[in-house]
Amino acid sequence: RTVRLEEYTPFPWIVGDVSLTFRLHPTATRVLSRITFANDPAAPSGPFFLHGEKLNLIEARIDGVPVSPDITAEGLTCDVPDTPFVFEAEVEIDPSGNTALDGLYMSGGMYCTQCEAEGFRKITFYPDRPDVMAPFNVRIEGPEDKPLPVMLSNGNPGAQEGNSAEWHDPWPKPSYLFALVAGDLVAKSGTFTTASGMPVALNVYVRPGDEDRCDYALDALIRSMRWDEREYGREYDLSVFSIVAVDDFNMGAMENKGLNIFNSKYVLASPDTATDVDFEMIEGIVAHEYFHNWTGNRVTCRDWFQLCLKEGLTVFRDQQFSGDMRSEPVKRIDDVLALRARQFREDNGPLAHPVRPESYIEINNFYTATVYEKGAEVIGMLRRLVGAEAYRAALDLYFERHDGQACTIEDWLAVFEDATGRDLSQFKLWYSQAGTPRVEVSEDWDEEAGRLALTFRQHTPPTPGQPDKAPLVIPVALGLLDAAGHEIMATEVVELTEAEQTVEIGLGTGGADLEAKASRVPGRPVPSILRGFSAPVILQRQTSAEERAFLLAHDTDPFNKWEAGRALARDVLVRMVTDGAEPGQQYLSALQMVAKDDTLDPAFRALALSLPSQDDLAQAIHDGGATPDPTAIWAALRRLAEEIGGTLEPVLSELYDEMRVPGPYTPDAQSAGSRALRGAALAYLSRVDGGSRAAAQFAEAGNMTERLGALGALLRIGKGEEELAAFRRRWEGDRLVMDKWFALQAASASPAEAHDVAQRLTGDPAFDWTNPNRFRSVIGALAGNPAAFHEPEGRIYRLVTDWLIRLDPLNPQTAARLTTSFETWKRFDADRQGMIRENLERLSAVEGLSRDTSEMVGRILA
Numbered sequence: 122r123t124v125r126l127e128e129y130t131p132f133p134w135i136v137g138d139v140s141l142t143f144r145l146h147p148t149a150t151r152v153l154s155r156i157t158f159a160n161d162p163a164a165p166s167g168p169f170f171l172h173g174e175k176l177n178l179i180e181a182r183i184d185g186v187p188v189s190p191d192i193t194a195e196g197l198t199c200d201v202p203d204t205p206f207v208f209e210a211e212v213e214i215d216p217s218g219n220t221a222l223d224g225l226y227m228s229g230g231m232y233c234t235q236c237e238a239e240g241f242r243k244i245t246f247y248p249d250r251p252d253v254m255a256p257f258n259v260r261i262e263g264p265e266d267k268p269l270p271v272m273l274s275n276g277n278p279g280a281q282e283g284n285s286a287e288w289h290d291p292w293p294k295p296s297y298l299f300a301l302v303a304g305d306l307v308a309k310s311g312t313f314t315t316a317s318g319m320p321v322a323l324n325v326y327v328r329p330g331d332e333d334r335c336d337y338a339l340d341a342l343i344r345s346m347r348w349d350e351r352e353y354g355r356e357y358d359l360s361v362f363s364i365v366a367v368d369d370f371n372m373g374a375m376e377n378k379g380l381n382i383f384n385s386k387y388v389l390a391s392p393d394t395a396t397d398v399d400f401e402m403i404e405g406i407v408a409h410e411y412f413h414n415w416t417g418n419r420v421t422c423r424d425w426f427q428l429c430l431k432e433g434l435t436v437f438r439d440q441q442f443s444g445d446m447r448s449e450p451v452k453r454i455d456d457v458l459a460l461r462a463r464q465f466r467e468d469n470g471p472l473a474h475p476v477r478p479e480s481y482i483e484i485n486n487f488y489t490a491t492v493y494e495k496g497a498e499v500i501g502m503l504r505r506l507v508g509a510e511a512y513r514a515a516l517d518l519y520f521e522r523h524d525g526q527a528c529t530i531e532d533w534l535a536v537f538e539d540a541t542g543r544d545l546s547q548f549k550l551w552y553s554q555a556g557t558p559r560v561e562v563s564e565d566w567d568e569e570a571g572r573l574a575l576t577f578r579q580h581t582p583p584t585p586g587q588p589d590k591a592p593l594v595i596p597v598a599l600g601l602l603d604a605a606g607h608e609i610m611a612t613e614v615v616e617l618t619e620a621e622q623t624v625e626i627g628l629g630t631g632g633a634d635l636e637a638k639a640s641r642v643p644g645r646p647v648p649s650i651l652r653g654f655s656a657p658v659i660l661q662r663q664t665s666a667e668e669r670a671f672l673l674a675h676d677t678d679p680f681n682k683w684e685a686g687r688a689l690a691r692d693v694l695v696r697m698v699t700d701g702a703e704p705g706q707q708y709l710s711a712l713q714m715v716a717k718d719d720t721l722d723p724a725f726r727a728l729a730l731s732l733p734s735q736d737d738l739a740q741a742i743h744d745g746g747a748t749p750d751p752t753a754i755w756a757a758l759r760r761l762a763e764e765i766g767g768t769l770e771p772v773l774s775e776l777y778d779e780m781r782v783p784g785p786y787t788p789d790a791q792s793a794g795s796r797a798l799r800g801a802a803l804a805y806l807s808r809v810d811g812g813s814r815a816a817a818q819f820a821e822a823g824n825m826t827e828r829l830g831a832l833g834a835l836l837r838i839g840k841g842e843e844e845l846a847a848f849r850r851r852w853e854g855d856r857l858v859m860d861k862w863f864a865l866q867a868a869s870a871s872p873a874e875a876h877d878v879a880q881r882l883t884g885d886p887a888f889d890w891t892n893p894n895r896f897r898s899v900i901g902a903l904a905g906n907p908a909a910f911h912e913p914e915g916r917i918y919r920l921v922t923d924w925l926i927r928l929d930p931l932n933p934q935t936a937a938r939l940t941t942s943f944e945t946w947k948r949f950d951a952d953r954q955g956m957i958r959e960n961l962e963r964l965s966a967v968e969g970l971s972r973d974t975s976e977m978v979g980r981i982l983a
């Protein structure tokens with residue numbers, strides 16, 4: 122069944138309060154509910170329907186009198202009085218049989234929950250929709266034979282005695298924010314005092330043995346709490362805040378009120394087991410979930426179409442936070458890389474959908490890069506358009522006006538219109554129009570008048586269900602350099618609103634749209650366009666390699682400086698793939714200049730040294746009207762890496778020594794940046810030194826970043842067999858580290874090795890495919906390695922499909938998510954398309970295929 126935005130109707134009743142008692146048992150947990158309902162005079166009336174799935178109803182009562190409701194696979198209907206009433210139910214559920222990891226389930230002997238988006242209906246009968254908000258009281262009773270040391274739910278603790286625990290959450294919340302955790306857990310604890318002096322007990326709960334890996338998450342939490350007070354004026358609102366790490370989890374983490382539940386991968390970290398990137402991810406995700414307390418929980422969504430209201434905003438907030446904690450420009454480049462890799466890919470294929478979708482079959486399929494990352498870009502554009510101060514004022518108004526409410530994008534935009542007096546009707550198209558806009562720029566330089574005219578033409582290609590697109594409001598941040606590389610105009614933001622628009626920049630001449638300083642050197646000035654990636658668009662501009670090299674050397678905007686180098690590399694690689702061209706000196710010398718420039722942040726230099734991905738190149742070649750050959754792309758990247766290793770050997774080897782970080786490991790941004798640059802140097806050097814440096818680094822490494830970096834460098838040159846075995850012996854008992862062992866091999870397999878590697882990894886006794894992290898680290902990593910995934914015989918397509926078929930009946934969410942591996946299939950040659958189609962059709966024909974996976978396959982094939 123398709124759910125549509127336009128069909129929204131409010132729930133006819135108001136839920137007064139909710140009391141739940143859980144009698145925990147691994148296979149037969151009893152859930153007793155007591156819920157008060159009163160007619161909502163503001164809502165149209167309708168039948169009394171409560172969601173409920175896979176629940177065994179033991180008894181239901183209304184005002185104490187047993188009733189026999191009608192029950193279907195989706196829920197319950199029942200006759201109810203016109204006056205306020207109490208609904209009670211007792212249901213039985215089977216947490217240990219819940220392999221979908223949605224609702225109440227068990228992970229490594231502990232009870233835990235995941236309720237977003239629609240998991241609560243697998244716990245008890247309830248109006249499981251985000252616009253129904255109520256305070257919850259929860260009582261948890263442990264199994265009689267086996268008391269559980271820790272039993273948690275949302276809110277503040279109540280009576281905790283013997284084998285039971287009570288929790289009261291005073292803040293009205295939707296059911297998707299409900300959480301329960303019970304098991305043998307230990308806490309790493311801390312305290313936080315809010316700006317207004319309220320003490321908060323902080324806990325990071327983990328399995329015994331993991332206590333020494335919680336410090337970083339706890340520290341990130343404290344920094345997030347302080348930051349949200351300082352930057353958004355948002356304080357925490359309960360006496361306790363807990364994070365729980367769970368090994369079996371379908372996603373990253375979940376912002377349940379006062380009780381965030383995390384994939385253990387995004388909590389546990391020690392220098393020996395986690396990389397710099399892991400630390401950074403933990404910091405960002407801890408912040409993200411904490412920030413949801415205001416953007417998501419206190420102000421929530423009216424319905425799931427409004428998901429970007431909380432996710433786009435919360436991603437934007439976590440990006441700001443990480444930018445503040447680390448290097449802002451480096452964070453921006455990382456975010457744009459991720460946006461292009463995941464969101465542009467989605468937006469340019471069969472799964473394209475608006476930031477606010479208008480229909481869905483399974484909502485879990487819409488926790489996408491578009492809703493999250495493009496949703497965050499839209500907020501960033503809004504902030505750029507209105508300015509930082511007006512943005513803050515609008516946010517203050519948003520919290521003041523909508524605290525305790527379930528809101529829409531209309532509410533969100535109205536706040537900005539009211540706070541700034543701006544008309545946002547055209548801007549609103551960003552929420553409804555799918556697809557990545559193309560912005561073409563052409564230039565006209567009038568030497569005599571001292572004027573540069575830039576003409577912008579925007580158009581958005583059709584996407585499924587949206588053949589025609591209207592022009593959007595696009596903020597374009599612009600700067601200007603003179604021919605000698607001096608900045609003669611600092612960044613200005615131009616607003617495009619029409620299909621075609623010309624902006625004139627005068628060089629000290631007056632009367633133009635924008636004014637630059639008169640240049641003292643003769644010659645055409647060079648514009649730096651879309652600084653900071655000021656809008657999520659594809660900029661199309663005919664630019665020579667000379668101009669790109671010039672911007673790479675001189676642009677004062679770090680994003681565009683990096684972007685110029687990236688475009689240079691992309692052009693070189695595309696020519697290598699399509700015309701068999703040689704890399705050429707120009708790129709190599711430009712790269713060498715940046716690598717050597719010690720006025721630049723090492724983290725930035727590491728990014729400048731990294732090459733476009735295989736997927737970027739396939740997209741670029743496809744955009745250029747040719748058919749990308751995944752094997753040729755892989756070979757060109759290898760060839761260029763060898764060339765860089767050879768030509769830049771002296772510089773890289775100097776960097777490799779210079780960037781060594783002395784002393785004990787610390788995860789701070791600066792040390793991480795040095796290690797990243799050193800790691801980039803090592804990867805290139807290994808192409809030409811036979812792996813001697815990498816082997817030595819592996820043997821001596823005192824932290825996971827350097828150990829894994831060395832191992833990766835070895836695997837990519839076809840070496841490292843001994844090191845792989847040693848790594849495994851050392852870390853066999855550590856799930857998260859073994860995930861890396863699997864993922865690294867899957868991600869670095871060459872086209873020729875792919876089949877053997879895939880066979881070996883999936884046949885490994887440690888390939889516990891029912892664990893989502895392990896499944897993703899093998900199947901996800903293979904599918905995410907284009908050279909391997911597209912190996913010419915189609916064996917990996919078949920293998921991935923076989924595994925999706927196997928996983929789907931157990932865990933539809935994770936299976937459906939991984940079908941996106943096929944979303945780019947229309948880019949490739951007829952042979953590959955034929956093989957992919959065959960596999961997708963085979964998947965879609967599986968009897969009893971989940972709603973999740975069938976929706977995805979249907980859309981990809983359409």
Ligand code: ARG
Pocket residue numbers: 237238372374375376409410432485488
């Ligand atoms: N709200 C969570 C977060 O962004 C993610 C929940 C994902 N849920 C899902 N069904 N995919 O932090």
Ligand code: ZN
Pocket residue numbers: 409413431432435
């Ligand atoms: Zn979120």
